[in-house]
Every structure is written in structure tokens, then in C-alpha cells.
Amino acid sequence: MENGVVVCTDKLVRKFHVGRTELVALKEVSLEFRRGEFAGLVGPSGSGKTTLLNIIGTLDTPTSGSATVLGERVESLSPVRAASLRSRHIGFIFQTFNLLPVYTAYENVEFPLLLLGLSSAERRRKVTDALEWVGLADRAKSRPTQLSGGESQRVAIARAVVKRPELVLADEPTANLDAENSHKILQTMVGLNRDLGTTFIFSTHDEKVIRYLRRKVSLVDGRVAEDRTLEPGEVRSQKLE
Amino acid sequence: MTILKLAIRNLRGAGIRTWLNAVALSFAFVAIIFGQGMMQGMNKQAEDASVAFEFGGGQYWQKDYDAYDPLTLEDAHAPTPSALESLARAGKAAPILVVAGSIYPHGRIKPVLLKGIDPAQKVVALPTAALADTAEELPLLIGNRTAATTGLEVGDQVTVQWRDADGAFDARDGRVVEIMQTSVSTIDVGQVWMPLARLRELAGMEGEATIVTVAKDERKPPAVEGWSFRGPEFLLSDLRQMVKTKTVGQVIMFTVLFLLAMLAIFDTQVLSVFRRRREIGMLIALGMTRVQVIVMFTLEGALHSILAAVLGMAYGAPLFYSLQRNGFAVPGGDSWGFSLGDKLYPTFTAGLILSTTVLVFLVTAFVAWLPTRKIAKLKPTDALAGRGT
Numbered sequence: 001m002e003n004g005v006v007v008c009t010d011k012l013v014r015k016f017h018v019g020r021t022e023l024v025a026l027k028e029v030s031l032e033f034r035r036g037e038f039a040g041l042v043g044p045s046g047s048g049k050t051t052l053l054n055i056i057g058t059l060d061t062p063t064s065g066s067a068t069v070l071g072e073r074v075e076s077l078s079p080v081r082a083a084s085l086r087s088r089h090i091g092f093i094f095q096t097f098n099l100l101p102v103y104t105a106y107e108n109v110e111f112p113l114l115l116l117g118l119s120s121a122e123r124r125r126k127v128t129d130a131l132e133w134v135g136l137a138d139r140a141k142s143r144p145t146q147l148s149g150g151e152s153q154r155v156a157i158a159r160a161v162v163k164r165p166e167l168v169l170a171d172e173p174t175a176n177l178d179a180e181n182s183h184k185i186l187q188t189m190v191g192l193n194r195d196l197g198t199t200f201i202f203s204t205h206d207e208k209v210i211r212y213l214r215r216k217v218s219l220v221d222g223r224v225a226e227d228r229t230l231e232p233g234e235v236r237s238q239k240l241e
Numbered sequence: 242m243t244i245l246k247l248a249i250r251n252l253r254g255a256g257i258r259t260w261l262n263a264v265a266l267s268f269a270f271v272a273i274i275f276g277q278g279m280m281q282g283m284n285k286q287a288e289d290a291s292v293a294f295e296f297g298g299g300q301y302w303q304k305d306y307d308a309y310d311p312l313t314l315e316d317a318h319a320p321t322p323s324a325l326e327s328l329a330r331a332g333k334a335a336p337i338l339v340v341a342g343s344i345y346p347h348g349r350i351k352p353v354l355l356k357g358i359d360p361a362q363k364v365v366a367l368p369t370a371a372l373a374d375t376a377e378e379l380p381l382l383i384g385n386r387t388a389a390t391t392g393l394e395v396g397d398q399v400t401v402q403w404r405d406a407d408g409a410f411d412a413r414d415g416r417v418v419e420i421m422q423t424s425v426s427t428i429d430v431g432q433v434w435m436p437l438a439r440l441r442e443l444a445g446m447e448g449e450a451t452i453v454t455v456a457k458d459e460r461k462p463p464a465v466e467g468w469s470f471r472g473p474e475f476l477l478s479d480l481r482q483m484v485k486t487k488t489v490g491q492v493i494m495f496t497v498l499f500l501l502a503m504l505a506i507f508d509t510q511v512l513s514v515f516r517r518r519r520e521i522g523m524l525i526a527l528g529m530t531r532v533q534v535i536v537m538f539t540l541e542g543a544l545h546s547i548l549a550a551v552l553g554m555a556y557g558a559p560l561f562y563s564l565q566r567n568g569f570a571v572p573g574g575d576s577w578g579f580s581l582g583d584k585l586y587p588t589f590t591a592g593l594i595l596s597t598t599v600l601v602f603l604v605t606a607f608v609a610w611l612p613t614r615k616i617a618k619l620k621p622t623d624a625l626a627g628r629g630t
């Protein structure tokens with residue numbers, strides 16, 4: 001992780017075989033993400049956003065090219081080391097089915113800490129903090145079925161950041177939410193990015209959240225079509241002048 | 242440890258389904274222990290009774306005697322060897338003379354074995370004291386089954402007929418002096434007991450015997466020319482075989498019950514691996530290895546057996562305790578073919594309960610593990626997308 005580079009991909013290719021046809025989901029994607037970035041992968045459905053996030057998250061391996069995540073080469077990582085990397089340094093937020101259904105909000109957030117073998121006192125402190133960050137301290141005992149979509153996503157965010165990971169990967173975290181909840185989620189993530197210095201990479205095709213991005217990577221048909229750094233508000237108004 | 246904790250959480254969260262499975266498994270549990278305890282109790286009870294009433298510490302058989310062939314009886318008698326005679330005088334052996342004959346209860350003929358035994362003997366638990374010679378009359382002792390089939394009651398007179406040593410028929414009137422209640426049918430059915438001295442005299446077999454039963458605590462029976470010694474192991478082997486064959490049906494029933502419970506666990510596991518594949522993907526994303534996920538799912542399944550053991554003990558323990566203490570009447574009674582007595586007292590040992598628990602746990606763990614092998618092949622990305630399995 002020299003120079004604060006958290007994720008680096010080099011000519012990343014991911015092909016899928018569907019029957020006899022070959023589908024290239026990622027075409028020579030070369031990207032670099034640095035510590036503390038708040039970056040979005042934007043693109044239409046099928047453009048390869050999830051595929052890219054899965055590889056960065058060490059859940060999938062590239063067909064060719066390479067991906068280096070937190071100093072580890074994804075393509076040559078053993079399943080056990082990959083699991084350990086994820087449990088220590090990577091937090092995930094998914095679009096739906098984010099929470100473990102039979103656990104309470106508290107237990108969901110506690111889960112990564114259990115895997116890390118933290119003491120119960122430490123767990124309690126960190127879980128309480130994380131639930132406070134997302135404004136759900138009073139819903140600790142609720143089960144996923146008793147939470148709204150927005151609340152569920154915020155619990156998922158708390159679970160992703162509770163272990164203070166280097167990197168949080170979020171795959172369309174707002175896709176199932178209304179505008180108000182989407183803004184809340186993004187504000188929460190922006191706040192955590194600012195306060196904890198956590199790197200966020202997330203995918204979206206939701207126009208209303210794009211204005212929160214400080215970097216926008218546009219994917220089209222598995223290729224990087226555009227990679228722009230934005231300063232929300234100011235940058236755009238400067239450009240208009 | 243963490244994984245065990247997670248498995249327990251999942252089980253708790255699964256709610257009613259967990260309990261249904263555990264209850265089903267607990268039935269199998271209790272049934273297996275009950276069946277085993279009943280079998281052990283039956284065995285022990287039947288053996289104890291047979292030893293007390295019939296076999297003692299073993300029997301000397303006159304060399305021509307074959308318990309399975311009544312035709313051998315004609316020749317199967319010989320003077321009691323002096324070694325056994327002195328044992329008998331010391332109260333450590335009881336010579337028994339067996340002669341084929343008939344009785345005529347209420348005018349009907351009924352072939353029986355006439356058995357002569359010393360009324361003063363204490364070697365077997367037969368109430369022979371009732372035969373103590375009093376008058377001229379021939380005193381007879383019969384069992385409750387013979388009494389029932391012949392309609393004879395205490396005080397009834399009945400004609401007894403036999404063939405003496407020379408093969409000539411002879412007859413005498415006897416009187417039933419006692420009807421004994423015994424669970425051992427092999428000293429009852431088709432048999433009439435009388436004083437040894439009288440039978441010897443009537444049959445013209447002075448000083449002779451067919452069987453010499455030795456006392457239970459007689460450790461070293463001497464070898465005797467012309468007689469073969471049959472130890473308790475030999476004498477009980479038939480009985481043990483019989484208990485085995487009679488209880489095989491129950492063993493099958495319990496096995497089926499157990500298999501059904503295992504099927505329920507298997508089914509639950511297959512369903513849960515399928516339904517929870519997104520969850521499996523999520524667990525892997527959160528940093529669990531596949532092996533950990535498999536262990537967790539397997540534990541979830543196997544823990545059903547612990548729950549079942551606890552549940553089963555909750556209602557099984559009082560049941561077992563009271564059965565073992567108070568016994569219970571076995572339906573079918575004598576139709577079992579061996580002596581059960583009025584009541585059966587099952588024996589539930591700690592070893593039995595412990596070994597059953599361990600066995601059930603291991604089998605459940607194995608059955609719970611089978612469907613989780615799918616997880617090993619599941620790609621986390623597919624699982625997260627709800628594809629696969």
C-alpha cells in the first residue's frame with residue numbers, strides 16, 4: 001500500500017461462459033483507488049459494476065490481468081487468506097438481503113467482531129458506537145423484519161464499518177430506497193469517510209446520489225468510459241463560470 | 242467456540258422448526274433408550290427367574306437325557322452318582338427324576354412329565370415343601386398354567402399314570418396340594434411335581450435320577466462319569482436367543498423411528514442450505530471461510546440432538562425412573578414365550594443413556610453434514626446473487 005494506494009487493477013478482464021457463448025463483463029479495466037477516497041462506479045445495468053466490486057472484494061478472481069487489494073494479489077490469494085483479508089480489512093454493503101435474518105440489529109453489527117475474536121466488552125463498545133454513527137442506537141434489539149429498508153441499510157453500514165476496515169465496498173446501497181433515505185445513507189457514508197478516513201467504493205446508477213461522489217468512474221459495457229474527480233458543489237459551479 | 246455460538250444463535254432464530262425437529266428426535270431418543278432398557282430388563286428378569294426356579298448353578302444331565310427329545314426319557318435315568326448324592330445330602334444339589342406319564346383331569350387324558358424332587362430341597366425356588374409326605378395319598382404340585390389348562394384346583398384328586406422301569410403301565414390317584422405361581426413356564430407347562438422318593442418307588446427306579454440341579458453358589462461342580470454338566474451359560478442360551486428374536490421387531494421399529502427423525506434433520510439441512518445461500522454468500526463476504534460455514538451448518542444440525550437429549554430427558558427421566566421402580570405389566574404376558582413375571586422392570590443404566598446420546602449425536606452430525614458439502618462448491622458471488630445450489 002505504498003503511496004496510500006488501496007486498490008489497483010491492471011488490465012483486469014473477467015469473462016463468463018454462458019452456455020457456449022462467452023461474455024466479457026470487464027474489459028481491461030485499469031484503475032487505482034487511494035486511501036480515503038469516496039468513489040463511485042457508475043454505469044447502466046450490466047456494465048460490470050458488481051463484477052468489479054466482487055473482484056476487489058476478493059470474492060471473485062479475474063480471468064486475466066491483475067488486481068491488488070491492500071497489498072494482496074487477488075488472483076493468487078488462497079481462500080483462507082482472502083477470508084482473513086475480508087474479515088480484517090474489508091466491509092461489504094449489498095443492495096438487498098444485507099442482514100442475517102435471524103439476528104437482531106445488534107447481533108448483525110456484532111458479527112464481524114465475533115469473527116475477529118474480540119472480547120465481549122470490546123464488542124459491546126464498538127457495536128454501540130457503530131449503531132450511534134448510523135443513528136440507530138435505539139433499534140439495537142430489532143430484527144431485520146422489524147426494520148424499514150433504509151434502517152436495514154444503515155445497520156448494514158454499521159456492520160461494514162464497525163471493525164474500522166481500510167475499505168468499504170457497497171454495491172448499489174440505495175437502489176431499493178426512496179430519495180429521502182438515499183440521501184440519509186449517503187450522508188452517513190460521507191460522514192464516516194470524513195471522520196474515520198475509510199475508503200469507500202460503491203456502485204450506483206442512481207443519479208440522485210452521484211452528487212455526493214468525489215470521484216466518478218463511469219463503466220460502459222465493461223470498459224472504463226470516464227474517470228473524473230469531482231468537488232461536490234464547488235467544482236461544478238467553478239466549471240460553469 | 243465462536244462458530245458454536247453462531248450456530249446456537251441461528252438455531253434459536255429458526256424458532257419453531259428447530260423445536261419440531263428436536264421434539265421428533267427426542268421421541269426417537271426416548272424410544273431407543275426405552276426399548277434398550279426394556280430388552281435389558283427382560284433379559285435380566287427372565288434369566289434371574291430361570292436361574293432361581295430351574296437352572297440354579299447348572300445341571301447334571303444323565304448321559305441319555307436330551308431336553309429337546311422326550312423320546313430319550315425312557316432310558317434317561319440312572320442311579321445318582323455318589324459324588325452328587327453327597328452334594329445333595331449337603332443341600333447343594335437336588336436330584337430330579339423325570340418319567341413320562343399322563344394325568345386324567347376331569348376324565349380327559351393329558352400327557353405330562355412326572356418329576357420327582359426332594360420336598361426338603363432348597364436348591365431351586367420351587368415350593369416343594371408342600372409335597373412333604375403326609376398320608377398314603379400321592380401329593381402333587383403343579384404350576385398355574387397347568388392348573389389353568391387342566392382345570393385342577395388345590396384339593397382336587399387326579400389319576401396319575403406312568404410306565405415303570407419294565408415298560409408296564411401303572412396308575413395311582415394323586416391329590417393337588419399346591420398350585421405355584423411362577424413366571425418360568427418350563428417348570429410348569431405339561432409337568433407334575435411329586436416327592437422324589439414316591440416317584441422312584443412307583444416307577445421302580447430306586448435311587449435313580451435324570452437331572453441333578455446344583456445350587457447357584459456351587460462354584461466347582463465335580464466331573465461325574467456318565468453324566469454331563471450343563472452350566473448356566475449353556476442352559477440360558479436358548480432363553481437369550483429367544484429374547485433376541487422376540488425383541489427384534491422393536492429394534493426395527495425404533496430404528497425406523499430414528500431414521501424418520503434423521504430424515505427430518507436431513508430435509509431441514511437441505512432446505513436451509515438452499516434457502517440460506519444468500520446468507521452463506523454474505524457470511525463468506527464478512528470473512529468466514531467455507532469450512533467455517535460448513536462447520537456452522539453442521540453444528541446447527543447436530544445441536545438438534547443435544548436439544549432432543551435435553552427435551553427427551555425432561556420427560557423421559559421421570560418416565561424411566563418410575564418404570565424402573567414400579568415396573569409395568571407387559572401386554573401379551575405369556576405369549577412372549579419366556580418368563581417375564583407379572584411385571585417387567587426395565588433397566589436404564591447410565592451407560593445405556595450415555596452411549597445412546599453419543600451415538601445419536603454422531604449420527605445426527607453426520608446426517609447434518611451431508612447436505613452442507615454443497616457449500617464447498619458454492620461460489621460466494623453466485624451465492625450472493627441467489628444463484629447456485
Ligand SMILES: Nc1ncnc2c1ncn2[C@@H]1O[C@H](COP(=O)(O)OP(=O)(O)OP(=O)(O)O)[C@@H](O)[C@H]1O
Binds near residue numbers: 024025052205
Ligand atoms: N455469474 C455470472 N455468469 C454469467 N454472466 C454473468 C455472471 N455475473 C455477471 N454476469 C454478466 O456480466 C455482465 C456484468 O454484470 P454485473 O452484474 O457486473 O453488472 P452490473 O453493472 O452490476 O449491473 P446491475 O446494475 O444490473 O447490477 C452482465 O452482462 C451479466 O449478465
Ligand SMILES: [Mg+2]
Binds near residue numbers: 049050051171
Ligand atoms: Mg450489480
